[in-house]
Amino acid sequence: MNQIERFKAMVEMRFFDEACLEGVPTMEIHGELHTGIGQEAISAGLLGHLKNSDALVSTHRNHYHALIKGVNPYRLMSEIFEKKTGICQGFGGHMHPFSLKQNFSATGIVGQSLPVALGYAYAFKMRKEDSLAIGVIGDGAANHGTFHETLNIAGAWKLPLLVLVENNGYGISVPISKVLATETIAERAKSYSAWGKCVNGDDPDIVSEAVEEAVSHIRSNQGPAILEAVCNRFRGHYEGDTDHYRSKTEKQNMLKGDPITTYSKKLLSLKVLTENEIQNIFQTSKQKMFGLLKRVRGEKMPLPETALNYIFCEKTDG
Amino acid sequence: MANNDKIDRNLNGSEAIAEAIFQEMQQDENTILIGEDVGKCGGVFGASRNCFSEFGENRVRDMPISEMTFTGMGVGMAMSGLRPIIEIMFADFLGVCLEQIYNAIGKIHYMSGGAVKMPIVVKTAAGNIGSAAQHSQCLWGTLAHLPGLKIVVPSSLYDHKGLMASAIRSNDPVIFFEHKELLLKRARSFLSNPIVPQNTYTVPIGKAAKPRIGSDITLVTLSYSVELALKSAYEVAKEGIDVEIIDLRSLVPLDIETVLQSVRKTQRLLVVDEDYQSFGVSGEIITRVVENIDPTSLRQIKRHAVPDVPIPAALSLEQVVVPNYDSIKNMLIMMAKGP
Numbered sequence: 057m058n059q060i061e062r063f064k065a066m067v068e069m070r071f072f073d074e075a076c077l078e079g080v081p082t083m084e085i086h087g088e089l090h091t092g093i094g095q096e097a098i099s100a101g102l103l104g105h106l107k108n109s110d111a112l113v114s115t116h117r118n119h120y121h122a123l124i125k126g127v128n129p130y131r132l133m134s135e136i137f138e139k140k141t142g143i144c145q146g147f148g149g150h151m152h153p154f155s156l157k158q159n160f161s162a163t164g165i166v167g168q169s170l171p172v173a174l175g176y177a178y179a180f181k182m183r184k185e186d187s188l189a190i191g192v193i194g195d196g197a198a199n200h201g202t203f204h205e206t207l208n209i210a211g212a213w214k215l216p217l218l219v220l221v222e223n224n225g226y227g228i229s230v231p232i233s234k235v236l237a238t239e240t241i242a243e244r245a246k247s248y249s250a251w252g253k254c255v256n257g258d259d260p261d262i263v264s265e266a267v268e269e270a271v272s273h274i275r276s277n278q279g280p281a282i283l284e285a286v287c288n289r290f291r292g293h294y295e296g297d298t299d300h301y302r303s304k305t306e307k308q309n310m311l312k313g314d315p316i317t318t319y320s321k322k323l324l325s326l327k328v329l330t331e332n333e334i335q336n337i338f339q340t341s342k343q344k345m346f347g348l349l350k351r352v353r354g355e356k357m358p359l360p361e362t363a364l365n366y367i368f369c370e371k372t373d374g
Numbered sequence: 375m376a377n378n379d380k381i382d383r384n385l386n387g388s389e390a391i392a393e394a395i396f397q398e399m400q401q402d403e404n405t406i407l408i409g410e411d412v413g414k415c416g417g418v419f420g421a422s423r424n425c426f427s428e429f430g431e432n433r434v435r436d437m438p439i440s441e442m443t444f445t446g447m448g449v450g451m452a453m454s455g456l457r458p459i460i461e462i463m464f465a466d467f468l469g470v471c472l473e474q475i476y477n478a479i480g481k482i483h484y485m486s487g488g489a490v491k492m493p494i495v496v497k498t499a500a501g502n503i504g505s506a507a508q509h510s511q512c513l514w515g516t517l518a519h520l521p522g523l524k525i526v527v528p529s530s531l532y533d534h535k536g537l538m539a540s541a542i543r544s545n546d547p548v549i550f551f552e553h554k555e556l557l558l559k560r561a562r563s564f565l566s567n568p569i570v571p572q573n574t575y576t577v578p579i580g581k582a583a584k585p586r587i588g589s590d591i592t593l594v595t596l597s598y599s600v601e602l603a604l605k606s607a608y609e610v611a612k613e614g615i616d617v618e619i620i621d622l623r624s625l626v627p628l629d630i631e632t633v634l635q636s637v638r639k640t641q642r643l644l645v646v647d648e649d650y651q652s653f654g655v656s657g658e659i660i661t662r663v664v665e666n667i668d669p670t671s672l673r674q675i676k677r678h679a680v681p682d683v684p685i686p687a688a689l690s691l692e693q694v695v696v697p698n699y700d701s702i703k704n705m706l707i708m709m710a711k712g713p
């Protein structure tokens with residue numbers, strides 16, 4: 057996958073989430089919304105390393121992972137906007153998208169992505185398939201018991217599992233440094249006979265290189281890997297979070313390091329892209345995502361009389 | 375509404391609770407608060423605001439996202455003589471620490487033959503606020519099923535403070551279910567008692583409230599649904615339907631006497647519950663009523679709760695599964711037309 061693809065992916069993801077933001081004040085998205093804005097480089101770094109059969113289990117902050125895994129953006133946005141055309145027909149919503157076709161799913165409960173990813177990894181190994189499972193978590197989730205339990209099992213049985221930690225420095229308001237016993241999360245790897253690395257998650261090239269290493273470790277049957285990518289959460293934890301626990305200067309400094317701007321400058325100086333081409337990518341992506349938004353807004357919500365439809369898959373009369 | 379002119383402090387539910395915690399922590403230095411974002415942030419709903427700056431990090435501690443462990447810590451803390459308040463951010467997350475709640479906190483006093491007390495409050499925000507299947511549950515019925523736990527579910531603003539103070543002073547464990555809507559609702563838009571005195575006070579756990587007296591139908595409910603019930607009752611009163619509302623305040627202990635008295639009078643019972651319907655609050659209330667009152671003397675018994683379905687994301691679906699103002703009103707009108 058080349059740098060231009062990575063850049064395009066980052067810009068598209070950003071505009072995808074910016075389009076979603078439009079649905080908050082209008083109450084089209086009437087519950088919580090967590091965006092990935094600021095964290096695009098990590099998902100872009102996954103580009104080209106995953107097969108369709110690989111599984112990815114994500115979190116409450118899952119839009120970018122879904123997109124990178126190949127979930128149809130129109131159907132994903134429809135789900136986020138509570139529409140019948142959503143990948144879960146509006147039943148799941150933004151925290152709970154499921155797409156078996158891409159082996160993609162997510163959970164709104166912190167720490168619970170890992171055991172599910174482990175289940176995929178077990179199944180792959182049992183069936184001697186050459187696929188791997190990625191469990192995405194935030195830094196905060198790394199302190200959940202599931203982290204230890206999952207990696208212990210994966211390490212003991214050399215299961216094909218990549219734990220991808222998006223370390224944006226905070227679990228809501230709590231700085232990870234206040235609640236972590238070690239300097240990094242990745243250094244826990246040796247306790248689980250796992251591969252581990254902590255990298256700058258603002259540069260998709262760096263992430264991509266690390267993913268490549270981790271994935272080849274896993275695919276060569278050597279057991280699990282922990283890849284920690286350090287990044288920033290540009291917005292409040294969710295839309296509506298006043299974010300009063302971070303100082304103005306902290307936030308200003310963070311925004312100066314926008315990974316998209318930084319990467320565009322990098323590609324410019326490497327002469328991979330011209331200023332014009334960069335602007336074109338911005339324009340096309342914006343048009344694409346806001347075009348989606350327009351279409352999604354025209355869609356219908358699920359019919360009220362279907363509300364009890366999917367409690368069970370089998371008939372339960374009597 | 376009735377008391378609107380007397381409201382000098384336009385608090386919301388979370389401020390009322392924070393005030394109770396603050397005052398109780400002032401009075402007993404063994405009382406401590408642990409949970410996610412309870413420190414500098416003051417709680418994601420603000421229910422521990424001002425506590426961190428007043429009492430410091432040792433007594434108001436931001437926890438890592440490790441619910442099972444910090445709930446278990448609460449057990450050890452209690453055994454060591456502390457009185458922990460444990461915040462589990464959303465009721466939906468009780469699942470990840472349920473082990474410590476139902477096998478330790480709820481049982482230790484009994485298992486120890488009365489030797490070991492568990493003066494613990496587990497406070498958590500329940501209720502639907504539009505965030506779909508994993509962030510909208512009530513689950514008070516599930517917890518009430520488990521022995522050894524007092525289950526407190528406030529609705530009026532006055533009770534938010536007074537019941538929290540009682541919960542903290544209780545030497546038995548209390549699971550304290552806040553409702554997200556009420557945590558954010560301000561005094562001036564409360565229909566039930568919105569006045570929160572500044573001084574400390576307690577509301578006893580185990581005594582139901584009767585925010586509306588009426589003669590036609592007894593509506594038994596709890597938490598945010600009390601507000602919806604009051605609004606519906608006000609509306610149907612215009613059509614001559616006189617509803618008596620009982621706010622349970624706590625499920626364990628359950629003040630069934632207040633319910634029975636009312637049902638004997640009205641002979642019509644409607645239980646409204648925002649939790650799942652089956653094997654829960656409505657079934658329990660109705661059973662206790664028919665155990666105590668000859669069912670042939672009752673004219674109607676109905677319940678209205680979430681029809682055993684996860685809370686859907688789309689508003690169009692949510693509106694038909696979560697009891698709301700219109701659906702409650704329609705139930706009342708339907709019942710008034712019946713026997």
Ligand SMILES: Cc1ncc(C[n+]2csc(CCOP(=O)(O)OP(=O)(O)O)c2C)c(N)n1
Nearest residue numbers: 117164165166194195196197226227228467
């Ligand atoms: C078990 C559980 N506890 C608490 C929460 C509430 N919560 C949602 S996201 C979050 C912070 C997660 O932080 P992190 O894992 O670093 O991910 P980030 O939000 O930074 O992407 C918390 C505490 C939850 N959803 N599930």
